[in-house]
Structure formats: C-alpha cells, structure tokens
Amino acid sequence: MSSQQLPLLEVPVTALAQAQRYPRLRYMGSKYRLLPTLAKVFEEVGGSTALDPFAGSGVVSYLLKAQGFEVTSRDYLNFPVTLTKAACVNQRQRLSKDEVRSIAEGGNLDGRDFISRTYRGRFFTPEDQLFLDSAWSRIDRLQGEKRDLAIAALVLAAARKQPRGVFTVTGLRYDDGRDSLHKPLNEHFVGCVQAWNDAVFEGQRCQSFRGEAVEATPSTDLVYLDPPYAPPNDDNDYLKRYWFLEGLSDYWEHGTASVMHDTLTRKLPKRPTAFGSKRTIEAALAALFERFSGSTIVLSYGSNAVPSVDTLMAMLRDVKGSAPEIIDLQHRYHFGTHRNAARREATEYVLIAP
C-alpha cells in the first residue's frame, strides 16, 4: 500500500474483527480487502450517522455499523438491500435449527415450480432447483428479519455454488472440481444460514432501502460513495452478472413478466444506470457530490476507469472548496479472463472530502 501522509487513527480491533466476519459473497467491486483502510478512514472522519448508497455485498455498511455508526444502506438492486437488512438492520434475530431444517429439508408447501420450469438444464441440478422452489415456499411464510436472513442465505448459497459466482454462462465450463460446486445447494444453504446468524450483532439503529443513489436523503455525517467504476472499453452492469440472485431474492416477483425467454440463460433485462457508461458517469458523479456536499464524502474509485482521479479531485474541490485527501492502494482484481488480464492490476483510490 502506498498512501499519502494522512494521519490515520488506529481502529479498535473489535470493530474490524467484527467486520471481517461478514459472510463473503464474490461480488464485482466489493471492498472486503480494503476493510482495514476504510476502517481507519471512517475512524478518522468520525461522526455518528453514515450513508452507503451503493451497498453491493453490504460489507462496508456492516463495517460502519461495527464502528458504531447509524447506517443507511441503499442499492438500486433488491438483493444487496436484503443482505444489508439481514446483517445491519437486523439487530438480534437468528434462524433456529428447526427453522433451518424445515427450509432445507421440509419439502414444497404449495407446489410452486417457477425455477425448475424456467431454468431446467441451465443452472444447477434438478435437485437443487427443486430445493430452491421448495425453500421459497417456506420462506414466503416467514416475516421480517427472519425472512431477510433466510433469503440472504439462499442468495449466498446460490452464488457459492455457481462457478465464479456470476450467471453470464450456463453449464459447468468453469468447473474446476472444487467441492463447493458439487455440494448440494441445501447443504450450502445450511452453512450460509450459520454464517449470517454468526454475523448478527446489536449496534446502532440501521435502515436499508432500494433506490437510486442520488435520491437518498442527504442528512448523514458521512457518505461513502462506491459507484460502479466505468471502464473505458467494457461494461460494468451488475444485473448482467447477478440477475439470478436478483430474481431469487424475491422469487422473481418483480421480474417474472420480464424474464427474457428468448435468451439462453433466461435472464432479466439490464437495468440502465447513469453510472454504467463512460458518457454519463461524470455528470452522475457531479450530481452525487452536489447532493451530499453537506456531508464528509469518502469516495472509492479505480485507476482503470473514467473519469480520471485528477478529474475527480477537481470535481470534489469545486463542490467542497478545498482539495480532498487521497489514499492509493495497489489492487489486484479477481474478475476478468486472461485476455483482459492487463485490467486486473489497478490502483484503488480512496478520496476523502471533509
């Protein structure tokens, strides 16, 4: 790590240790590996309320909660919101052994079969698909945070069983023989419930909403901005990679009608966002900086994306009246194939604008 002279405070070990217990979801752009740096930055910034409007895997919201902030999480996708409800909004509910057993082994309560019918031969084994349908028939009878926990475990289990955690290809092209790809999904589910149960702890009151980042209420001491990084020659579409998890998080309630039946994977349509294109991202970031100018803005961005860090520094200076501080870290991305390996090494910036 190379960092400019920023006087970072030590973070209480317990907060970071708690954050590192967050169940690990393979997610594009997730900041698990930056937790120690972000924890120091948040400690330095201080305050009591924080907004994480691009929550993604939810790990940074969870870190902020562990550091004692009242956290408001947000994402334009549903499943990240469910994960943050399970681990941040939820202060003390856990699923009992009996509840887990009934979801994992109890069988289908209402005969639903949307997943088995729609994804036959595409994703997961027939037994796994039967499990997903029957698990949902039982989860639908749960309420509140227990329901969030069960959905979070189902999402995590599906992601762990899918090669590389993304749903852009069907079949087992990336099957490298790992046990996790062959373990039955209901067994994954039991392990994932355990992981979420273990992550539950009591902190300050937290909230989580689905919606556009720029529509979040600008009233917190700290705002952590971790938008999709717009690459110069590629796309950064989250739904293209994780649409199955999005559908699974509400049993395709909002997307059943829009399942693209003429596609090989039966995916959901992409959901456009101004952060998805190099042509629109700069204006979208400018609008965010303006909206949250009353808070300390902590921004994550990458050197392999547009706009450049110099542009971002200038934009923040314009809004805040003084230059932000900057930390840069060498970062190796797990995503990408050999063909675009050059993009895997990048500098990860954290800009801090008080």
Ligand SMILES: C[S@@+](CC[C@H](N)C(=O)[O-])C[C@H]1O[C@@H](n2cnc3c(N)ncnc32)[C@H](O)[C@@H]1O
């Ligand atoms: C870089 S990821 C965030 C990663 C997260 N900090 C973590 O550590 O896992 C960006 C997130 O922004 C979300 N997103 C994309 N466009 C959005 C928008 N216009 N409003 C809110 N969320 C958006 C994506 O769904 C994705 O979860």
